[in-house]
Amino acid sequence: MTAPLLEVADLTCEFRDRGRTVHALNGVSLTVGAGETVGLVGESGCGKSTLARSIVRLLVPTSGRLLFDGQDYTRWGERRLRRLRKDVQIVFQDPMTALNPSWTVRRLLLEPLVLHRVGEPERRLSQVLDEVELPASVLGRRPGQLSGGQRQRVAIARAIAARPRFVVLDEPTASVDMSIRASLLRLLRKLQREEGLTYLFISHDLSTVRHICDRLLVMYLGRVVEEGRTESVFDRPAHVYTRVLLSAIPVPDPAVRRRRLPILGEPPSPTAIPTGCPFRPRCQMAAGECERPQPFYEVGPGHRAACRLARVEPSGEAGTPA
Amino acid sequence: MAVQGARPLPIVGVPSRRRRLGVSALVGLGILAVLIVLWAWGALAPPRDPLATDPASQLLPPGPGHLMGTDTYGRDVLSRVMAGAGLDLAIAASVTGVSFVVGVLVGALAGYHGGWIDDVVLRVVDVILSFPAFVLALAITAVLGNSVRNVVIAIAVAYTPYFVRLTRGEILSARRADYADNARAIGNPSWRIVLLHLLPNCIVPALVQASLTMGWSILDASGLSFLGLGIKPPTPEWGVEVGEGASNIVSGEWWTSVFPGLAITLAVLSFNLLGEAIQARFRPRR
Known part of the structure; x- marks a missing residue:
């Protein structure tokens, strides 16, 4: 760029x-x-x-x-x-x-x-x-x-x-x-x-x-949680919040069974932002480490997300810390 | 052929864009027109000199020679009422003009700027409004001395706060509107946002107030003169005329006071009606 x-x-x-x-x-x-x-x-x-x-x-x-x-x-x-x-x-x-x-x-x-x-x-x-x-x-x-x-x-x-x-x-x-x-x-x-x-x-x-x-930024509670090229984000959403958002897009075909990902509760008040990952209280995949601020992890070229699930796994299939 | 004969369906429920003038507007404008004709007639070709005394014809009742009779000094009441129309309308217009322009600008500044300017303006307005308008005008003319100019200043000071309050309130809500932000984002300096974008949408209450102020200031100017603190006596002014004729009412010569008094009433009525009409014309607008 x-x-x-x-x-x-x-x-x-x-x-x-x-x-x-x-x-x-x-x-x-x-x-x-x-x-x-x-x-x-x-x-x-x-x-x-x-x-x-x-x-x-x-x-x-x-x-x-x-x-x-x-x-x-x-x-x-x-x-x-x-x-x-x-x-x-x-x-x-x-x-x-x-x-x-x-x-x-x-x-x-x-x-x-x-x-x-x-x-x-x-x-x-x-x-x-x-x-x-x-x-x-x-x-x-x-x-x-x-x-x-x-x-x-x-x-x-x-x-x-x-x-x-x-x-x-x-x-x-x-x-x-x-x-x-x-x-x-x-x-x-x-x-x-x-x-x-x-x-x-x-x-x-x-x-x-x-x-x-051309590119997408996903925002949650006053923070960018994922960014990348549009196709990349749509094809391989890395942050749990992005996945939830994408699963909520209506599909104009009654034959298609949508699998909507669950999201817990309402967004917290911006007067009391959660520590660590801001999505943590509503996330089904939240773990102990999400209580600490999450760095961005590289998911693909120019595509990164601030979620522990986007981090490189020992098997090496997800990504590497940016 | 049925199609040929078909008339367009009457459209129901669509209000005509330009509503006709209401009754109050027509009556108000009518009275105002009469007063202006009276004034023009008096200015161009008065039946008699409004200042010419005539010891031979004192306190004549209304009749063919003097349509409204004569006063204690033998002056023609009709001529004096005509001359008064000019002076009283001029005073009302000056008072309204001054308090409208000053009040709207100060109110717009206070409402848009906020902060300490707003605080100072509001305190001054509160102080002025804590006096009844007439008592304040009375005090100011008592200090400044009575001349037409000082009467105008005194009454204008008393009425300016109403324009400040109204405009400040309107601007205060309008400046939060998206179009105010849009105007700033497009590159307008603050003065343009206030004067060109916000004020035109905030001016109707002030226009209504202006019409009412026209009426009230005639009442106040003649009231001051009646009390001897406004226009000085030989001048043909309605309040002066009512005051001079007041003592005659007891002895039955009612016309010296009643005709100028009627003129005051009609003038105030016409401006109140016009104010109402302006309000009715603009209020339902979104």
Whole structure:
């Protein structure tokens, strides 16, 4: 892999909530190379959105480092961040709430062009409208007058209008139904090809992620527990949590008998993260050594997991410590 | 042929996009129009000079020569009510303009910035609001001296806190909205987020308040003048006119006070109705 475009190193993010500390992120490290699409999956409450908001610096992380193109912007002030924001954009989950209800589409799309002083904004406006496959007739409408799919296309157009290099997609297809989901994913892939974009694609929907991502990160309780190439993770999930997640994907064939792996109880509160492996209290395979923090074990090329079952066994069939 | 004759089905339950103006809006606008016509007429071609005294025609009852009669000094009450319309509406507009602009901006700043700015603003607002508006205005004119400008300042100070409170509250909830985060993520500086993104969605309560403030400030301005702490007597202002005519009511010359008093009532009524109409027009919006 070439030098990463985005690098997140040991990021933690804590909030105070009614006197207790919520550990939303617990040392997340990841890299995204230029032109890559990296998927980030995990159940709700695992810190996906907190990570997204930290990366675009709507939040200030508690510790750790954020680097874009080698520049550390973890502690940049608003004024300096505004330059970064030309390159690093985000698409929110629900465009109904993420687009100003009283602005017209035209105004929404022109704003990033004006803010980042893109030359010939009118030309770029019609160009970006073409790119997201919206008719010029939507320009005079407000978000409330559009369909759900059109709204998300407007949100995507607004994010890519000033030609960013990196886009965080925070569950971009979660607010629309299945048929529109497919066309949005196709659009996102097309945009990536044409504009040379790099994506961090956040989702709780594994089947969506499988079709668009080169690499996958699996998050649990504010931590990355497994990462690797998408096929590799799907073919040989190493962390027990990943296996549980994969076994829960619905298969659209009534003849197929699914064997769902059991998972115990509810995710623990992020105010009281378990010691050692965070998945330990819900894991059927938990053993004594899981009470200690688990290192990453290499499962395959670029594929590693923080689970004792991913470690090399005496017979040598699983992996070696990374 | 059945198809040819078919009419489109009536669409039930789809509200028309632009609702017609309600009754309160129509009545409010109607009264306001009458007052503005009165003022324009008085300014362009008054029946009589509102300041010209005439010892020969003191306290004449309403009749053909003087439609609203004359006062103690023989001045034409109708002309004075007309001239008062201009002054009182101007005072109301100035008060509302000043308190609206100052209040909305300070409220938006406090609500968006939070922290110590919010604390300071809220304490000042609480102090001002702990006085009844009229008593506060009374005290300020007593200190500043009575002139039209000081009356405007006094009443504006008393009403600004309402705009601060309303706008602060609206901004406080709007700034948590996703579109505020989106605006920041796209590269907006804070002032643009507040002024261009948040305020337009937070302004309706302040507009309603502005309409009510128009009415109340007319009431307060004329009240101050009635008590001798507002506009000075020969000036044709409704409160002054009511005050000057007050002693005549006992002796039966009711018209010197009742007509300017009626003007005050109608003006306040019209602005209250308009406020109600603005609220009804914008509230159900999502």
